[in-house]
Amino acid sequence: MSIRLKNIAKTYGKAGRGVSRALEPLDLDIHEGELIGLLGPSGSGKTTLLRIIAGLEAADTMSDRPSSIHFGDRDVTHLHVRDRRIGFVFQHYALFMHMSVFDNVAFGLTALPRKQRPSSGEIRARVQRLLEMVQLESLANRYPAQLSGGQQQRVSLARALALRPDVLLLDEPFGALDAKVRQELRRWLRHLHDELNFTSVFVTHDQEEALELSDRVVVMSNGRIEQIDSPEVLYRSPANRFVFEFLGDVNRLEGHVHDGTLTCGDARLDVDLDEGSHELLLRPHEIKLDEHPTELAHLPVTITAIAPVGAEVRVELEADWLAEPWLATIRHADFERLRIKRGQRLYAIPRQWHQFPAANQRSIASETMS
Amino acid sequence: MITLAQMTGSTPKRVLPGFGLSLGISLTFVSLVLLLPMTSLVGQLSGLSLAEYWAIITEGRVVASYVVTVGAAAVAALVNAAFGLLMAWVLVRYEFPGKRLLDALMDLPFALPTAVAGITLATLYSSNGWMGQLLAPTGLQVAYTWVGIALAMAFTSIPFVVRTVQPILEDMPVQVDEAALTLGASDGTAFRRVILPHLWPALVTGTGLAFVRSLGEFGAIIFIAGNTPYETEITSLMIFVKLQEYDYVGASAIASVVLATSLVLLLAINLWQGRFIKRLHGGKG
Numbered sequence: 001m002s003i004r005l006k007n008i009a010k011t012y013g014k015a016g017r018g019v020s021r022a023l024e025p026l027d028l029d030i031h032e033g034e035l036i037g038l039l040g041p042s043g044s045g046k047t048t049l050l051r052i053i054a055g056l057e058a059a060d061t062m063s064d065r066p067s068s069i070h071f072g073d074r075d076v077t078h079l080h081v082r083d084r085r086i087g088f089v090f091q092h093y094a095l096f097m098h099m100s101v102f103d104n105v106a107f108g109l110t111a112l113p114r115k116q117r118p119s120s121g122e123i124r125a126r127v128q129r130l131l132e133m134v135q136l137e138s139l140a141n142r143y144p145a146q147l148s149g150g151q152q153q154r155v156s157l158a159r160a161l162a163l164r165p166d167v168l169l170l171d172e173p174f175g176a177l178d179a180k181v182r183q184e185l186r187r188w189l190r191h192l193h194d195e196l197n198f199t200s201v202f203v204t205h206d207q208e209e210a211l212e213l214s215d216r217v218v219v220m221s222n223g224r225i226e227q228i229d230s231p232e233v234l235y236r237s238p239a240n241r242f243v244f245e246f247l248g249d250v251n252r253l254e255g256h257v258h259d260g261t262l263t264c265g266d267a268r269l270d271v272d273l274d275e276g277s278h279e280l281l282l283r284p285h286e287i288k289l290d291e292h293p294t295e296l297a298h299l300p301v302t303i304t305a306i307a308p309v310g311a312e313v314r315v316e317l318e319a320d321w322l323a324e325p326w327l328a329t330i331r332h333a334d335f336e337r338l339r340i341k342r343g344q345r346l347y348a349i350p351r352q353w354h355q356f357p358a359a360n361q362r363s364i365a366s367e368t369m370s
Numbered sequence: 371m372i373t374l375a376q377m378t379g380s381t382p383k384r385v386l387p388g389f390g391l392s393l394g395i396s397l398t399f400v401s402l403v404l405l406l407p408m409t410s411l412v413g414q415l416s417g418l419s420l421a422e423y424w425a426i427i428t429e430g431r432v433v434a435s436y437v438v439t440v441g442a443a444a445v446a447a448l449v450n451a452a453f454g455l456l457m458a459w460v461l462v463r464y465e466f467p468g469k470r471l472l473d474a475l476m477d478l479p480f481a482l483p484t485a486v487a488g489i490t491l492a493t494l495y496s497s498n499g500w501m502g503q504l505l506a507p508t509g510l511q512v513a514y515t516w517v518g519i520a521l522a523m524a525f526t527s528i529p530f531v532v533r534t535v536q537p538i539l540e541d542m543p544v545q546v547d548e549a550a551l552t553l554g555a556s557d558g559t560a561f562r563r564v565i566l567p568h569l570w571p572a573l574v575t576g577t578g579l580a581f582v583r584s585l586g587e588f589g590a591i592i593f594i595a596g597n598t599p600y601e602t603e604i605t606s607l608m609i610f611v612k613l614q615e616y617d618y619v620g621a622s623a624i625a626s627v628v629l630a631t632s633l634v635l636l637l638a639i640n641l642w643q644g645r646f647i648k649r650l651h652g653g654k655g
Contacts, residue, residue, distance in 0.1 A: 054552060056548055056551075056552070080551075081548075081551050081552055082551050082552070082553075082554045082555065082556070083554075085554075086552060087552070088548070088549065088552040090545045090548070090549060092543065092545065094543060094545035094546050094548070094549040095546075095549075096546065096549075096550075096563075096564055096567075096568075097568065098567045098568055098570075099567075107550070107553050107555070107563070108553035108554055108555075111550070111553060111554055111555040111556075111559050111563070112554065156549075159549075159553065160552070160553075162553075163553065163554060
């Protein structure tokens with residue numbers, strides 16, 4: 001079931017005394033069967049947006065621009081959360097602690113009005129199937145306190161899916177779990193999504209999680225949507241500096257361009273830019289290290305820290321011309337070829353760099369717009 | 371298998387210091403303040419034969435006082451369970467001006483001398499008091515009836531319910547109610563099946579404490595009770611009457627009944643609550 005949001009805004013506090021805007025008016029279209037990640041730093045409005053979709057919070061009512069929420073053809077704008085037919089998974093599970101795992105999962109079914117309620121045999125069968133799906137059938141009679149965090153979150157997922165909701169909403173579902181369990185549950189959720197094909201929206205502040213799990217990512221900051229794109233597009237061509245910086249580590253190079261050469265102290269880089277001050281941004285994997293400078297780049301650096309992490313080696317670089325150290329990730333082969341040690345002097349060679357209009361320019365532009 | 375304690379030949383050493391000293395002082399204090407008076411009370415009874423003891427505690431007027439006391443205390447406890455729960459709910463879940471004041475007011479029955487409460491209630495509900503005049507046309511007489519007794523009991527014991535339920539409700543995340551609502555539960559179902567069971571142990575404990583407290587209440591009640599023999603005399607008053615007649619043994623006998631009832635009730639509440647809490651904490655509590 002698709003989700004269409006129109007003119008959704010949220011303001012906290014009463015007019016006149018300390019109003020804070022959690023969400024600027026925004027539109028969002030989510031297609032049927034999509035898995036959407038709402039990504040942003042804390043305070044960006046992503047959880048508020050999710051809770052508005054769920055009906056746990058109401059969007060502002062603006063007389064000039066009426067807001068609306070549609071699930072498919074169904075207008076749910078004024079529908080109570082219990083009638084929206086959503087599944088909601090909370091960050092801290094929010095399980096019913098006094099009920100067994102079985103009763104937790106069965107809750108939605110047993111809370112149905114008597115006429116719509118399936119027979120107890122059917123409820124039993126359905127809960128059993130759900131528990132098999134989340135691989136917890138052997139723990140049906142346990143209480144939530146006896147389960148690990150990952151198991152509790154799986155119970156909470158099974159509970160949310162019991163009523164076969166049109167839309168599944170997850171609020172930082174893996175935020176409270178440790179890294180390994182998180183990875184596992186992520187993969188498992190992706191599988192479940194592909195298998196059952198419901199429309200889901202999840203909130204996260206972890207860019208890796210958003211990029212790995214989502215069909216499309218909605219990047220938010222300060223109550224605004226910065227960009228909506230697939231993970232590849234998002235990473236390759238970020239719409240603005242905020243998105244670029246939020247999606248990964250960033251190295252900065254500031255300098256003055258004259259005659260197609262950017263200089264900064266004893267560092268030089270040939271660039272195709274206008275005369276004047278410029279700031280270039282580089283991802284760690286876009287920096288190559290070598291023993292000699294090239295004709296295009298003369299960027300002397302000193303190695304200050306080395307950390308082999310997984311498939312690559314993370315190296316910290318410092319130099320007089322750098323305001324803050326750079327981070328470069330290089331392949332193990334290069335690492336061994338150059339015999340990199342701490343204190344060694346090498347030359348950085350950018351493979352690629354990015355440039356965005358300064359952040360303050362953008363915010364001035366958006367202020368004059370509103 | 372040999373455990374570490376067996377290998378070192380001693381009981382495992384505690385890391386937290388001061389166990390012996392702190393437990394010793396606690397026990398001494400408990401003995402002096404609680405056990406000593408109780409022992410002397412029971413000691414008073416040693417002069418009585420079983421038949422004499424039985425005769426004192428089953429005398430008609432005393433039995434009538436049991437009925438009045440237990441009945442009124444039960445009504446007061448149930449009323450408090452309902453309103454105390456509501457009070458705690460309002461204090462925890464909503465924000466409103468004057469909330470702190472209302473919160474502080476909840477402890478007033480504990481702080482106020484019970485005699486002051488008794489006199490205030492008696493003046494308020496007597497036939498020419500404010501409430502008494504208001505209620506007169508309805509034919510409901512509060513002062514000098516068991517309704518008045520229950521009212522005084524409810525007044526002095528309401529903080530027990532509020533103060534036991536409040537922290538449990540504060541610990542209960544709002545997300546749990548929200549989860550119930552997202553699963554399509556009506557407000558009533560969410561309350562009955564999710565919130566109430568969670569609060570149940572605290573509510574029962576609070577109500578039990580309120581009930582036990584009401585059984586022994588004296589000061590607040592005697593002014594409003596009217597103290598008509600066989601009708602509005604409470605058990606505490608019977609003890610007081612015996613004392614005034616210098617019948618210390620008789621007073622102790624009746625007091626021992628109140629004491630035993632209270633002890634058994636408290637113990638039962640504790641045992642029951644322990645079992646419930648064990649389940650919430652996954653068998654570790």
